[in-house]
Amino acid sequence: MRDPLSKTIKGIKPSGIRKFFDIASEMKDVISLGVGEPDFDTPWHIRDEGIYSLERGRTFYTSNTGLKELRTEINNYLTRRIGVSYDPDKEIMVTVGGSEGIDIAMRAMLDPGDEVLIPQPSYVSYEPCCVLAGGKPVIINLKEENEFRLTAAELEEAITDKTKLLVLPFPNNPTGAIMERSDLEAIAAVIEKHDLYVISDEIYSELSYKGDHVSITQLPGMRERTVLINGFSKAYAMTGWRLGYACASEIILKQMLKIHQFAIMCAPTTSQYAAVEALKNGDEDVAQMRDAYNQRRRFLMERFKEMGLQCFEPYGAFYVFPCIKEFGLSSDDFAMRFVKEEHVAVVPGTAFGDCGEGYLRISYAYSIEALKAALERMEKFLKKLRG
Amino acid sequence: MLREEILKNIERDSRVDVHELAVRLGAADAEVINAMKEMEDEGIICGYHTMIDWEKTSMESVTALIEVRCTLQRGQGFDRIAERIYMYPEVKSVYLISGGYDLRVTLEGKSIKEVSSFVSDKLSTLENVLSTATHFILKKYKDHGTIMAKKSPDERQVITP
Numbered sequence: 001m002r003d004p005l006s007k008t009i010k011g012i013k014p015s016g017i018r019k020f021f022d023i024a025s026e027m028k029d030v031i032s033l034g035v036g037e038p039d040f041d042t043p044w045h046i047r048d049e050g051i052y053s054l055e056r057g058r059t060f061y062t063s064n065t066g067l068k069e070l071r072t073e074i075n076n077y078l079t080r081r082i083g084v085s086y087d088p089d090k091e092i093m094v095t096v097g098g099s100e101g102i103d104i105a106m107r108a109m110l111d112p113g114d115e116v117l118i119p120q121p122s123y124v125s126y127e128p129c130c131v132l133a134g135g136k137p138v139i140i141n142l143k144e145e146n147e148f149r150l151t152a153a154e155l156e157e158a159i160t161d162k163t164k165l166l167v168l169p170f171p172n173n174p175t176g177a178i179m180e181r182s183d184l185e186a187i188a189a190v191i192e193k194h195d196l197y198v199i200s201d202e203i204y205s206e207l208s209y210k211g212d213h214v215s216i217t218q219l220p221g222m223r224e225r226t227v228l229i230n231g232f233s234k235a236y237a238m239t240g241w242r243l244g245y246a247c248a249s250e251i252i253l254k255q256m257l258k259i260h261q262f263a264i265m266c267a268p269t270t271s272q273y274a275a276v277e278a279l280k281n282g283d284e285d286v287a288q289m290r291d292a293y294n295q296r297r298r299f300l301m302e303r304f305k306e307m308g309l310q311c312f313e314p315y316g317a318f319y320v321f322p323c324i325k326e327f328g329l330s331s332d333d334f335a336m337r338f339v340k341e342e343h344v345a346v347v348p349g350t351a352f353g354d355c356g357e358g359y360l361r362i363s364y365a366y367s368i369e370a371l372k373a374a375l376e377r378m379e380k381f382l383k384k385l386r387g
Numbered sequence: 388m389l390r391e392e393i394l395k396n397i398e399r400d401s402r403v404d405v406h407e408l409a410v411r412l413g414a415a416d417a418e419v420i421n422a423m424k425e426m427e428d429e430g431i432i433c434g435y436h437t438m439i440d441w442e443k444t445s446m447e448s449v450t451a452l453i454e455v456r457c458t459l460q461r462g463q464g465f466d467r468i469a470e471r472i473y474m475y476p477e478v479k480s481v482y483l484i485s486g487g488y489d490l491r492v493t494l495e496g497k498s499i500k501e502v503s504s505f506v507s508d509k510l511s512t513l514e515n516v517l518s519t520a521t522h523f524i525l526k527k528y529k530d531h532g533t534i535m536a537k538k539s540p541d542e543r544q545v546i547t548p
Contacts, residue, residue, distance in 0.1 A: 017546050024545040034546035124548045173548075291392075295411035302410040345546055352548075368411075 016351040024345035031374040032345040038237035043285040053273035064261045066094025073279040090250040094267045098203040098231040101246035105227040106133040108255040114164040120353025122169040141355035148177035152186040171204035171316025174361035178316040181214045198226040206235035210315035236278045241271035296364040325358040342377040401435040454520040455490040
């Protein structure tokens with residue numbers, strides 16, 4: 001028989017976290033710090049709107065771009081939070097999670113051989129999505145000494161005459177790094193100079209602990225060059241609802257919408273009704289969850305300090321990214337021994353790019369009690385390793 | 388601001404370690420200790436109680452909510468009659484209520500009989516009490532913001548990107 005598979009898909013590596021998942025899900029008393037989603041339930045009033053929409057029989061497709069009411073609320077929200085507005089009719093589309101937005105933005109913008117700059121460590125989907133869209137991923141290795149922020153020099157160095165797109169993943173999963181206004185201003189100049197476009201994945205924008213999140217779209221000239229990706233998963237604890245959105249100039253969005261139209265039709269209707277409620281009346285919930293995450297973040301940093309574990313202070317998302325180079329183990333070996341010997345599951349930094357070697361991603365989307373218990377095991381494990 | 392942050396946290400967990408609370412709020416230990424002391428002195432923090440689901444213990448107990456309608460005496464308002472009621476140790480709470488009745492009294496006793504006799508002997512006989520209506524609590528679903536049912540376990544996948 002002929003090989004049923006495409007060379008492209010065979011060339012894509014499966015996600016590196018699978019083997020930890022298999023081990024951890026077998027164990028009974030495992031404490032996982034490996035989850036990339038909120039521990040909170042979706043606030044009840046939001047769930048209630050979803051239920052109500054089902055009761056009312058709103059079980060049909062919406063328009064391809066999503067409910068008009070939701071797009072209007074997205075625009076209100078963005079205007080309120082970052083002071084940037086988008087035309088709900090032409091510049092906003094509702095997607096199946098932020099991940100769909102990333103995928104279709106790349107497919108709409110890339111020709112074969114176009115280079116896409118992907119700063120790493122970062123979320124696992126950018127590189128494969130780029131490859132599937134026919135682009136060529138060019139990795140920028142971010143450094144701890146810069147708090148894993150992208151610098152203008154790093155960006156400049158990676159640009160060739162084939163470079164078309166930059167993925168900007170901040171606040172960042174897995175490092176928790178953020179980009180402040182001055183950081184963004186520095187790279188905006190380079191973006192402008194080389195006439196690049198940007199996919200700004202701001203899914204963690206509400207989880208920023210050092211002043212309000214700054215979006216690159218707020219800087220002069222950047223809105224037109226940027227596809228802004230955001231969604232409901234992290235801010236409103238709505239991961240399972242699979243709902244996000246993309247905002248861009250009409251020229252780009254129109255083409256993204258074609259792919260969405262043929263591949264997806266529309267995002268889940270129930271989720272869209274719930275999301276309207278989230279945007280209308282959810283600001284207080286977001287603030288409460290942000291406060292809770294921030295308390296855990298400070299608690300973790302203090303405990304790492306007590307253990308003598310090196311970790312730069314991250315100001316975003318719900319991850320910390322401690323350095324484990326002192327133990328002379330690879331991230332993979334460290335994480336494997338940690339789960340086998342102490343039954344604590346963490347994700348090796350290398351799952352998010354080769355430059356994550358020597359680091360671990362630890363999620364604090366857990367109750368303080370769970371974090372305490374896990375950190376006690378960690379303290380014991382570090383003592384053992386240090387002999 | 389720090390005060391409100393402290394209150395929100397200890398309202399949920401009054402046993403939280405002061406040092407840990409200070410770390411979580413990004414404040415110094417002394418700031419938290421002082422703020423708590425001040426709020427105790429000012430009567431903002433009125434106590435550090437424990438939430439107990441007595442139903443799960445072997446202690447027999449009955450809780451009743453009693454609606455009380457009163458007449459007022461000139462110049463005394465409700466404070467006097469409220470005091471006559473709240474001084475009884477078996478009375479757990481007394482609220483002045485807007486609407487169809489005046490005071491809502493929470494009463495705890497060992498049995499229905501004990502509660503009934505409190506109402507008929509002590510409460511109804513008070514000079515200014517016009518009438519009472521007693522409602523026994525059959526089941527507590529949620530109290531002080533805490534849901535009594537057992538929390539469902541973490542159903543998230545153990546590791547996700």
